[in-house]
Amino acid sequence: MQDMNLTGLFIDLMGRLGLNYEFLATGYEAQIWRDGFITTLYLVAVTIPVSLIVGLIFAACLTSGRLWLSAPVRGFVELTRNTPTLVQLMFSFLVLNTVVSNMVGGAQNNPLSPFFWVVAVVGLHVAALHAEAIRGGIEAVPSSMIEAARGMGFSQFEILRYVQIPLAFRSSLPAIVNGLISLVKSTTVGNAIAVSEITYASIMVWTQRDNVVEMMIVLLAFFSLINFVVARVGSWVERRLAIPGYGL
Amino acid sequence: MTASTDAAIVKLEDVHLSFGQTQVLKGIDLTINKGDAVSIIGPSGSGKSTILRCINALVTPQSGKITVAGTRVDQLTKESERIQLRKRVGIVFQQYNLFPHLTVLDNIVLAPIKILGADKTATVKLARELLEKVRLSEKADAYPGQLSGGQQQRVAIARALAMKPELVLFDEVTSALDPETVGEVLWVIRDLIRDGMTSILVTHEMRFAEEISDTVVFTENGRIVDHGSPQQIFHSTNNPRIRQFVGGLSGGGRGAVRDGEGI
Numbered sequence: 001m002q003d004m005n006l007t008g009l010f011i012d013l014m015g016r017l018g019l020n021y022e023f024l025a026t027g028y029e030a031q032i033w034r035d036g037f038i039t040t041l042y043l044v045a046v047t048i049p050v051s052l053i054v055g056l057i058f059a060a061c062l063t064s065g066r067l068w069l070s071a072p073v074r075g076f077v078e079l080t081r082n083t084p085t086l087v088q089l090m091f092s093f094l095v096l097n098t099v100v101s102n103m104v105g106g107a108q109n110n111p112l113s114p115f116f117w118v119v120a121v122v123g124l125h126v127a128a129l130h131a132e133a134i135r136g137g138i139e140a141v142p143s144s145m146i147e148a149a150r151g152m153g154f155s156q157f158e159i160l161r162y163v164q165i166p167l168a169f170r171s172s173l174p175a176i177v178n179g180l181i182s183l184v185k186s187t188t189v190g191n192a193i194a195v196s197e198i199t200y201a202s203i204m205v206w207t208q209r210d211n212v213v214e215m216m217i218v219l220l221a222f223f224s225l226i227n228f229v230v231a232r233v234g235s236w237v238e239r240r241l242a243i244p245g246y247g248l
Numbered sequence: 249m250t251a252s253t254d255a256a257i258v259k260l261e262d263v264h265l266s267f268g269q270t271q272v273l274k275g276i277d278l279t280i281n282k283g284d285a286v287s288i289i290g291p292s293g294s295g296k297s298t299i300l301r302c303i304n305a306l307v308t309p310q311s312g313k314i315t316v317a318g319t320r321v322d323q324l325t326k327e328s329e330r331i332q333l334r335k336r337v338g339i340v341f342q343q344y345n346l347f348p349h350l351t352v353l354d355n356i357v358l359a360p361i362k363i364l365g366a367d368k369t370a371t372v373k374l375a376r377e378l379l380e381k382v383r384l385s386e387k388a389d390a391y392p393g394q395l396s397g398g399q400q401q402r403v404a405i406a407r408a409l410a411m412k413p414e415l416v417l418f419d420e421v422t423s424a425l426d427p428e429t430v431g432e433v434l435w436v437i438r439d440l441i442r443d444g445m446t447s448i449l450v451t452h453e454m455r456f457a458e459e460i461s462d463t464v465v466f467t468e469n470g471r472i473v474d475h476g477s478p479q480q481i482f483h484s485t486n487n488p489r490i491r492q493f494v495g496g497l498s499g500g501g502r503g504a505v506r507d508g509e510g511i
């Protein structure tokens with residue numbers, strides 16, 4: 001009841017300012033809208049780690065010196081960097097997803113949801129950006145340091161794990177944070193394949209209510225807030241990992 | 249496996265190595281006994297570093313036999329086998345190459361713990377002992393970027409020793425240092441040799457080489473031109489090239505040589 005009163009108060013207050021948030025008092029639209037926030041946050045929370053882990057693996061492949069690892073990743077990175085995410089998503093959902101459906105004997109057996117495809121496409125797209133940044137950092141580790149590690153009996157993987165990635169991650173952190181900020185924004189492509197994230201939900205509401213401005217205000221504030229948090233966490237990590245006396 | 253029964257810990261026999269078209273080693277023969285200190289001197293580009301790299305399998309020669317602590321290094325075919333060898337042979341380079349993101353202590357314990365799988369507590373204890381030995385106990389928690397070159401190089405030596413190597417290779421470990429800090433690094437190496445560590449040093453510190461070496465080896469153009477006791481090489485050689493080289497270096501104003509003796 002307390003909740004209803006607060007909502008009512010908010011609607012009333014906004015109404016006096018000329019802003020129409022009356023849909024909040026309805027069950028259905030308000031529910032879609034609230035779920036939209038949750039879906040977007042959920043998308044962001046899942047896609048960020050996916051992009052980081054895949055980005056790291058991509059960077060490792062690119063710098064492995066093995067053509068069978070680097071060539072396919074290089075091809076993928078170029079493709080994904082140079083084509084629109086929206087087109088990639090359409091292609092994945094309309095073509096790849098259909099192929100999967102046919103393979104498993106019909107769409108009803110296909111476990112891959114539109115949500116999955118947004119995570120995969122946006123996650124891999126941003127992973128490609130991360131990979132380029134991390135690759136630069138890996139290649140910047142002086143060859144004499146790598147030889148010293150080899151001389152102590154480090155394997156190529158152990159050098160990557162204990163020396164190159166820790167250094168490369170630090171030097172590429174600013175670029176990675178930029179990638180994550182664009183990741184947050186890119187999750188909105190989900191609305192093209194009916195993933196009910198916040199833009200999709202907002203469009204649903206404003207087509208019924210004709211309150212585009214009101215929905216936009218919240219939408220912009222919401223994404224600004226998420227990315228504010230991403231940037232703050234980024235600079236916190238940067239400070240945590242800063243190496244005393246080292247000019248990275 | 250007979251090699252391990254005699255005193256030789258390193259034996260190179262007619263080792264030839266080329267990088268592409270460039271012949272770098274043109275038949276190296278070298279025998280080093282356990283507990284010996286051997287200095288390799290010679291002009292730039294004569295193959296000194298390459299000899300060290302052959303000994304711990306960082307490079308593989310085209311022909312010749314290399315035996316290190318009972319292992320036929322030239323016959324190792326897999327990288328994993330070479331890694332096993334490298335764990336037993338320490339090497340320290342001119343550029344100290346400490347891991348900049350780790351503290352001094354972590355630099356020392358990383359490889360023993362992660363690569364050898366040594367016990368953590370015991371390794372940390374060993375690392376602190378080694379830091380004491382190189383007189384850097386108070387720097388355990390510092391980062392490499394906060395240390396002078398000489399201090400970093402001493403940490404690099406401690407890091408190599410933490411692997412409990414059977415021999416240690418030093419490749420011009422004082423060449424990148426300010427003259428004032430050369431002495432403190434040589435001091436550490438001298439101590440190590442006195443403790444009986446088998447050591448092979450590529451060095452331009454002639455006074456130091458003369459003082460600590462059991463054998464001095466002179467390389468030129470991919471060959472060992474002469475070898476013998478420090479007395480022989482530095483004072484009674486008939487080879488005009490060696491006389492010129494040794495005279496040129498110790499006579500020339502290399503402050504490092506002066507500092508090397510001053511401790």
Ligand SMILES: Nc1ncnc2c1ncn2[C@@H]1O[C@H](COP(=O)(O)OP(=O)(O)OP(=O)(O)O)[C@@H](O)[C@H]1O
Binds near residue numbers: 267270290298299
């Ligand atoms: N990885 C490599 N690829 C090609 N050539 C190399 C490589 N490493 C060394 N060389 C060449 O081999 C020759 C011997 O090199 P090496 O480093 O063993 O000489 P050095 O005696 O240690 O010289 P310095 O006193 O300058 O260190 C040089 O001519 C060098 O240019």
Ligand SMILES: [Mg+2]
Binds near residue numbers: 298
């Ligand atoms: Mg050299």
